[in-house]
Amino acid sequence: MAADTARPILEATGISKHYGGIVALDDVDLTLYEGEVLAIVGDNGAGKSTLIKALTGAIPRTSGVIRFDGLETQIESPTDAKEAGIETVYQDLALVNEISITKNVFLGREIVRDDWLGRLFGVLDFKKMDSEIRALFSKLDIRIADIYRDAQAFSGGQRQAVALSKTVMFGKRIAILDEPTAALGVRESKMAMDLVGSLKDHGLSVIMITHNMQHVLNYCDRVMVLRLGRLSAVRKVSEVDGDMLVALITGANEGDA
Amino acid sequence: MQIWQVIAALAVIYLIFFILSPPFRSFDTLLSIFGQASILAVLACGTTIVLISGGLDLSVGSIFAVVGVTVGILLAEYELPVWVAVAGGLALGALLGALNGTIQVLTKVPAFIVTLGGLTAYKGLAEILASGRDLSRFPESFQAIGSGYLMPMAIMFVTALSTGLFLTKTRLGNRAFAIGGNAEVARLAGVPIARSRIYYYMLGGLLAGLAAIMEISKLNFAMPARGQSYELFAIAAVVIGGTSLFGGRGGVGKTLIGMLIMQTIIVGLSYMGVGTSYQRIAIGVIIIMAVYWDVWRRSVR
Numbered sequence: 241m242a243a244d245t246a247r248p249i250l251e252a253t254g255i256s257k258h259y260g261g262i263v264a265l266d267d268v269d270l271t272l273y274e275g276e277v278l279a280i281v282g283d284n285g286a287g288k289s290t291l292i293k294a295l296t297g298a299i300p301r302t303s304g305v306i307r308f309d310g311l312e313t314q315i316e317s318p319t320d321a322k323e324a325g326i327e328t329v330y331q332d333l334a335l336v337n338e339i340s341i342t343k344n345v346f347l348g349r350e351i352v353r354d355d356w357l358g359r360l361f362g363v364l365d366f367k368k369m370d371s372e373i374r375a376l377f378s379k380l381d382i383r384i385a386d387i388y389r390d391a392q393a394f395s396g397g398q399r400q401a402v403a404l405s406k407t408v409m410f411g412k413r414i415a416i417l418d419e420p421t422a423a424l425g426v427r428e429s430k431m432a433m434d435l436v437g438s439l440k441d442h443g444l445s446v447i448m449i450t451h452n453m454q455h456v457l458n459y460c461d462r463v464m465v466l467r468l469g470r471l472s473a474v475r476k477v478s479e480v481d482g483d484m485l486v487a488l489i490t491g492a493n494e495g496d497a
Numbered sequence: 498m499q500i501w502q503v504i505a506a507l508a509v510i511y512l513i514f515f516i517l518s519p520p521f522r523s524f525d526t527l528l529s530i531f532g533q534a535s536i537l538a539v540l541a542c543g544t545t546i547v548l549i550s551g552g553l554d555l556s557v558g559s560i561f562a563v564v565g566v567t568v569g570i571l572l573a574e575y576e577l578p579v580w581v582a583v584a585g586g587l588a589l590g591a592l593l594g595a596l597n598g599t600i601q602v603l604t605k606v607p608a609f610i611v612t613l614g615g616l617t618a619y620k621g622l623a624e625i626l627a628s629g630r631d632l633s634r635f636p637e638s639f640q641a642i643g644s645g646y647l648m649p650m651a652i653m654f655v656t657a658l659s660t661g662l663f664l665t666k667t668r669l670g671n672r673a674f675a676i677g678g679n680a681e682v683a684r685l686a687g688v689p690i691a692r693s694r695i696y697y698y699m700l701g702g703l704l705a706g707l708a709a710i711m712e713i714s715k716l717n718f719a720m721p722a723r724g725q726s727y728e729l730f731a732i733a734a735v736v737i738g739g740t741s742l743f744g745g746r747g748g749v750g751k752t753l754i755g756m757l758i759m760q761t762i763i764v765g766l767s768y769m770g771v772g773t774s775y776q777r778i779a780i781g782v783i784i785i786m787a788v789y790w791d792v793w794r795r796s797v798r
Contacts (some may be wrong), residue, residue, distance in 0.1 A: 296687055296766045319687045333685055338745035339671075347675050348687030362668035482584035 327411030397428030556615030569719030594702015677744025
């Protein structure tokens with residue numbers, strides 16, 4: 241088990257998010273160890289998506305400190321998170337339907353031509369971006385031939401594969417995934433989860449929100465349970481089963497964290 | 498809508514008038530369609546950028562008026578060199594456009610309202626600047642910019658080509674489609690949305706300024722009433738061409754065809770003796786049909 245020997249890569253302490261008088265997230269701690277897959281589970285409205293948005297600078301935190309490799313790090317915007325080596329796949333907010341696969345993968349990090357046209361006008365180097373994507377897709381065994389088509393034209397599974405591939409392309413340290421199999425069929429879920437499982441091999445530590453207990457048990461090393469905006473338990477996956485997790489999620493078991 | 502569909506629509510419309518009206522068949526008619534299209538087409542190139550990025554600028558007609566009057570003052574009253582007046586006019590257009598974008602980004606007031614405010618405020622500014630002044634009889638070298646057919650058409654094509662290259666080849670241009678398609682996805686991907694949007698409005702203002710310079714050069718006078726409802730004609734041309742009013746899709750080639758469709762209908766109807774009022778009704782119906790097509794296409798997906 242990675243958690244026994246590995247060192248923490250990301251330590252977030254006291255993360256809170258208030259919307260006016262409503263407390264969406266109350267003093268949550270999270271530790272991610274190098275090379276592990278950490279699952280975040282919880283009922284709807286437990287604060288899972290809020291937690292990762294607060295961690296990655298997508299929404300401003302009310303309070304909380306983030307340490308990266310033991311050093312306190314300012315993550316106030318999605319760009320800060322990316323610069324720290326964290327790549328996030330937000331649920332329903334991964335791809336722009338209207339633009340091509342190439343343009344989606346490189347959105348925000350487009351490669352500009354290495355000549356005066358690039359320097360002066362920001363002219364893009366599509367050839368280089370296309371070839372990098374083909375190399376990436378073949379490395380990850382993603383079968384999408386027509387990378388020039390709009391993202392809209394692809395199936396849910398293909399779209400998720402493209403979104404996940406961005407974490408390998410740009411995520412230097414951590415991939416954060418918000419329900420990578422939401423809205424996918426059985427076969428597509430399996431494909432997406434195999435891809436998630438392979439992220440480790442590409443040197444990434446993973447945080448994954450999921451509703452699927454089987455995915456927790458099969459693909460993750462540790463699991464943290466959120467309930468009503470609070471951390472209710474953190475367990476090694478080897479020490480839990482599906483029923484225990486459900487009890488922690490619903491509050492039948494009060495937890496201890 | 499694919500661009501060939503829009504081109505086919507233009508060909509069909511042209512053919513209908515060609516069959517119905519003998520005087521429409523001359524080469525001069527074709528020239529006057531292009532000639533009338535050119536100034537509005539330059540303005541519409543800017544509108545295309547703004548609409549693709551999910552924005553809207555109702556004030557470009559008034560920016561047009563301010564720039565026209567200002568360049569007129571610089572030439573007729575201060576007798577500045579032509580290039581200085583032109584550069585000043587373009588810079589002023591860009592500045593007013595950027596101001597629209599900046600106010601939106603800072604206040605989060607919707608584009609419709611900010612630029613509606615701009616529409617009346619800039620118009621007022623143009624009237625104040627022009628009051629009590631005779632803005633006419635510009636230098637001959639300045640008159641060359643907008644007179645005849647050749648120069649305006651050349652400026653239109655160069656502007657359309659540059660805008661097209663900007664949208665398809667550059668980083669900022671490509672980001673317009675992403676921001677217009679889904680601004681939140683673009684933001685989370687690390688695109689500086691606010692800054693990019695200001696640039697798109699700035700380019701819209703710049704091209705409104707260029708169109709104004711072309712027009713006062715052609716007319717050889719400037720007055721604040723010019724430019725009225727031009728923003729609506731520009732938006733009409735953009736949506737008739739098939740650029741989405743909801744952002745994320747479109748192109749400047751389509752806008753050019755859209756503008757030619759509109760001018761062909763206007764010129765064609767005039768040749769057939771149909772009055773201006775009826776022409777306006779026809780254009781109105783076509784605008785609604787074009788947007789209906791966009792809405793319908795989105796709903797089936």
